[in-house]
Amino acid sequence: MVVETGTDLVLSDSSTPWDDVDEDPAVVVVGLGTPGWLDLVRGCKSRWPLTMIVGVLTVPDPQAWADAEDAGCDLVTTRGALRKVLPARLAAWAKSPGGKKLRLFAMADIAGRLGLVMRLDEEATGPVAVYHIGSDVVAVQDLCPHAGAMLSNGEVGVDDGVVTCPEHGSRFDTRTGERLRGPADLGLRTFPVIIEDGQAYLRLDPA
Numbered sequence: 001m002v003v004e005t006g007t008d009l010v011l012s013d014s015s016t017p018w019d020d021v022d023e024d025p026a027v028v029v030v031g032l033g034t035p036g037w038l039d040l041v042r043g044c045k046s047r048w049p050l051t052m053i054v055g056v057l058t059v060p061d062p063q064a065w066a067d068a069e070d071a072g073c074d075l076v077t078t079r080g081a082l083r084k085v086l087p088a089r090l091a092a093w094a095k096s097p098g099g100k101k102l103r104l105f106a107m108a109d110i111a112g113r114l115g116l117v118m119r120l121d122e123e124a125t126g127p128v129a130v131y132h133i134g135s136d137v138v139a140v141q142d143l144c145p146h147a148g149a150m151l152s153n154g155e156v157g158v159d160d161g162v163v164t165c166p167e168h169g170s171r172f173d174t175r176t177g178e179r180l181r182g183p184a185d186l187g188l189r190t191f192p193v194i195i196e197d198g199q200a201y202l203r204l205d206p207a
């Protein structure tokens, strides 16, 4: 393990998070393919949820890439591209500390499915509902601001993206979060969905 305090960069050659790192590092770089790397990524994410976890491949490997993202890597890149990619991603990360990018699914997996396609309920942001509306993937808080009903249990228009609260009938536009009808007084929080290389990702930032 190497700790560079000047850049707050931690390089790992261990299979467990380290006891001798006192403060949350800004970045942990894990060599993918080294023994125990999956456990290391998960352990680091669990111990330092606000740290950027970077997985580095020596050669491009799509399966290891996907496994690394599933395990919690916020950035996966090759060793050769690391020095070029990391500064830009760090700068973006610094603008939204605590944010994270979560891989949702391959777009091919939801082809032909419209409406609710996923629900996340263990994120620090609170529950999130992901909808496929027309050709868009959108994500909103899955709690009605009126009395906390689960909006993903309500009906959604697959063309207009309007969801109706199953409890008292408030209506919201899932593409903008706008409240269209009460009794709810507030709109919904929305979360950016990013489509890259046929994969859908959710950007979760602290409130």
Ligand code: FES
Residues within 6 Å of the ligand: 144, 145, 146, 147, 148, 149, 165, 166, 167, 168, 169, 170, 182, 183, 184
């Ligand atoms: S809980 Fe949704 S309208 Fe009341």
